[in-house]
Amino acid sequence: MANVLYYAWLAVQAVLALYVLQPLILLLIFGHKRAFRAVGGERKEVAPVEDKPRSFGIVVTAHKNLELIPPLVDSALKQTYPHFVVYVVADACEKTDIGIAHPQVKVLVPATHLNAKIRSIDFAIQQFETEHDVIVILDADNLLHPSYLEVLNGHFAKGHRAVQTNMLAKNTDSAYACLDAAGNYFYNFIDRRMRMELGCSANIWGLGIAMELSLYKSIIYRNFLGGFDKKIQADIVKQIPLLAYAEDAKVYDEKIDSGEAMERQRTRWINAYFKYFAYGWDVFSTGLRRMSPNLIYFGINLLRPPLFMQIGAALLMVVVNFWIDPVFSIVWLAILAQFPITFFAIVAVMSRDKRIIASLVWLPAVFLRQVKAMFQIRKANKSFLQTSNSKRIYIEDVLRQ
Structure with a gap:
């Protein structure tokens, strides 16, 4: 019985580690593909199947x-x-x-x-x-x-x-x-x-x-x-x-432009994750039945917990493993250490806006806001918690920025 529990514990850690490491793995794949194209490889373009104007x-x-x-x-x-x-x-x-x-x-x-x-x-x-x-x-x-x-x-x-x-x-x-x-x-x-x-x-x-x-x-x-x-x-x-x-x-x-608006938004998102969790299992099980890697991968990611929950669970693994297996504590510390670096690198790849990159120093504040939102998810069952919008901006203003 003890062995079964231990291997189950290892399986839980393996799944969580794959979720937390997925951004790094994808970033490395991206870097490899970009290096390949730089030395002569070309992306295959899909030819039009039915080139007609659609309504x-x-x-x-x-x-x-x-x-x-x-x-x-x-x-x-x-x-x-x-x-x-x-x-x-x-x-x-x-x-x-x-x-x-x-x-x-x-x-x-x-x-x-x-x-x-x-x-x-x-x-x-x-x-x-x-x-x-x-x-x-x-x-x-x-x-x-x-x-x-x-x-x-x-x-x-x-x-x-x-x-x-x-x-x-x-x-x-x-x-x-x-x-x-x-x-x-x-x-x-x-x-x-x-x-x-x-x-x-x-x-x-x-x-x-x-x-x-x-x-x-x-x-x-x-x-x-x-x-x-x-x-x-x-x-x-x-x-x-x-x-x-x-x-x-x-x-x-x-x-969103305030911490309170972020809390309302995240409360709604976290509630939706739990409320519609079964959709992920449905897609995942359908993928297994059809032997479809696309559906299996899609389902796995629908089941993926919100980011702050992944990080919180990883911190818990550091603490618990200190008493069970200290080597795993060190592994989890390394996994946690790579995450902010990976997050920063991905945002830098996707955006050249210095204001957005500089704002990443406030990520701990976002983490705390989401933890607070976690304890308010019952509100989302009673109300949509709509985020108010007020920026009356025209497309020319956005394109000039």
């Missing part, structure tokens, strides 16, 4: 106010690609006039309050003026790069059925906004860019996801409070060969 239905979900909608609609109307319609769902909004009259912009006002992003999207689909080929899902605080849809159309021409686009910071005017942006760069690297490098499906965000309309309609929701992105990716990754990532299709998102 995009852009769904923007707004709740209670439309203050940030005009800059987003303005960025949509400045697209270099013409085949789209923007559907703004004005849910529970007192004022519904956005001050922009254009045939490609529709403001939809539900008769009753929907109070859920999923319901707002379904409402918009019911109002589509045509059967669009692709649905693009955005939040009210987003902005689109002028080439966004043109680049997206190119990715769908390669045969992809679902594409996550590149979420970048709309604002970096505070330390917390920079830290939020740094987190985006980190996860874009390990969960998207490197997944594509390895030929695996990428994780999605809750915004900037584009997919065939028929594929979205195949998703059946049973819970409408949170977990939007987790439900989508767990369902569609089992239906398509590859959930793609388009790093060159850029969408800008407002970053």
Whole structure:
């Protein structure tokens, strides 16, 4: 019995070590691939399968106010690609006039309050003026790069059925906004860019996801409070060969600018991790049944605990192993020591913004905020804990920065 418990303990440590070391492993693979290309190797480009213009239905979900909608609609109307319609769902909004009259912009006002992003999207689909080929899902605080849809159309021409686009910071005017942006760069690297490098499906965000309309309609929701992105990716990754990532299709998102906003955001995310934990097991077990490395790897990462929990568990391993096996304590100290260096290196690879890199000295504050958020997750079961956004910035302002 003692041997069984010991080997189980070793297995738990091995899984945790792989999670904590995964960013370093991916960074080393990235460095190897870049060195290979530098000496003459070339990335294989996928030829278009069906090079045709697609009709995009852009769904923007707004709740209670439309203050940030005009800059987003303005960025949509400045697209270099013409085949789209923007559907703004004005849910529970007192004022519904956005001050922009254009045939490609529709403001939809539900008769009753929907109070859920999923319901707002379904409402918009019911109002589509045509059967669009692709649905693009955005939040009210987003902005689109002028080439966004043109680049997206190119990715769908390669045969992809679902594409996550590149979420970048709309604002970096505070330390917390920079830290939020740094987190985006980190996860874009390990969960998207490197997944594509390895030929695996990428994780999605809750915004900037584009997919065939028929594929979205195949998703059946049973819970409408949170977990939007987790439900989508767990369902569609089992239906398509590859959930793609388009790093060159850029969408800008407002970053949080205070510790309190970060706590609310992280509370919501941590609650969603536990609430939808079963999705990870479903994808993982499906991968095992189908003998699919892509689904197995995807499922393993859906099961991955939030970063602060990984680091906290690793610290616990240092302490516990001091009494069980001091050698393992030293190993865990080495694993912990590499992590901040790896995090810094990944952010430096993904961004040249000195403000974002300099903000990394405040990472311990983020860790403490997330620990505090952990003890507030019950609030997320009672309320969506929406993060307020207020940066009314136009796409020209972002591109000039």
